[in-house]
Amino acid sequence: MGTKKIYGDIYKYYNKLAKGKQAIAYCVNVQHSQEVCEMFNSKGIPAMHMDSHTPEKEREKILQDFKNNKFKILCNCNLISEGITLPSAEAGLLLRPTLSLTLYIQQAMRCLTPNENKKAIIIDYVNNIQRHGLPTQEREWSLTTKVKEYCNENDDGTLKIRVCPECFSTFETAPVCPFCGAEYQMSSIEIKNIKEIELKKIEAEKERKRQEIMNRTAERVRNYKKPEECKSFFELVEMGKMLGYKPGWAFFQAKRLHLNK
Numbered sequence: 553m554g555t556k557k558i559y560g561d562i563y564k565y566y567n568k569l570a571k572g573k574q575a576i577a578y579c580v581n582v583q584h585s586q587e588v589c590e591m592f593n594s595k596g597i598p599a600m601h602m603d604s605h606t607p608e609k610e611r612e613k614i615l616q617d618f619k620n621n622k623f624k625i626l627c628n629c630n631l632i633s634e635g636i637t638l639p640s641a642e643a644g645l646l647l648r649p650t651l652s653l654t655l656y657i658q659q660a661m662r663c664l665t666p667n668e669n670k671k672a673i674i675i676d677y678v679n680n681i682q683r684h685g686l687p688t689q690e691r692e693w694s695l696t697t698k699v700k701e702y703c704n705e706n707d708d709g710t711l712k713i714r715v716c717p718e719c720f721s722t723f724e725t726a727p728v729c730p731f732c733g734a735e736y737q738m739s740s741i742e743i744k745n746i747k748e749i750e751l752k753k754i755e756a757e758k759e760r761k762r763q764e765i766m767n768r769t770a771e772r773v774r775n776y777k778k779p780e781e782c783k784s785f786f787e788l789v790e791m792g793k794m795l796g797y798k799p800g801w802a803f804f805q806a807k808r809l810h811l812n813k
């Protein structure tokens with residue numbers, strides 16, 4: 553996560569998509585959070601960092617200052633998730649890839665606390681949305697079974713959540729972006745998926761036809777009384793199977809009756 557390019561991208565996309573908005577940045581660890589904070593400050597966007605070692609008084613002050621819009625970016629690692637309400641936050645910067653659905657939802661939803669005329673933006677730098685689906689999507693929660701693992705692919709191989717290449721918005725499978733109207737170009741993953749599914753269909757169809765031919769052959773052979781009635785090698789094979797002979801029997805009979813394979 554620590555390369556210059558990534559820090560550059562954090563700034564670039566914040567500036568492009570959420571310029572001027574108050575944002576909570578969710579980082580990988582304390583050091584990462586401090587570096588993200590430094591980076592924003594160096595670009596002239598006031599940012600603060602806090603972690604579990606920050607004295608409580610100081611933490612409270614930081615949160616109060618954030619609520620009063622005294623700075624723009626609040627950087628943290630795992631501190632701000634459950635139980636902290638920050639209605640003024642208008643953006644969430646997801647910088648930490650996570651396999652935990654709970655953590656993802658807690659962090660992604662934190663900036664969605666309603667506030668006057670607010671339109672929150674979640675910038676997902678780390679593909680958490682493709683991993684878990686949209687934070688707002690319906691899920692079946694259960695106390696007894698595990699929540700079904702999210703799969704971002706439809707049965708036809710297209711992606712359930714697509715990312716618009718023009719405005720970077722995410723949306724459910726559609727040919728055009730509902731936010732900016734840009735036509736969606738199928739991603740390489742989708743193209744690969746669709747090809748694989750097509751190939752599987754063709755293979756299954758081949759297998760189905762093969763089975764059909766075998767069944768028909770078996771049907772005919774059932775009425776034969778002796779190998780001389782067989783008209784092909786395959787019929788001999790079927791007859792051999794039916795009579796419980798070893799595979800060599802069909803070869804031997806084929807040779808004897810001059811029936812080529």
Ligand SMILES: [Zn+2]
Pocket residue numbers: 716717718719720721729730731732733734
């Ligand atoms: Zn778009």
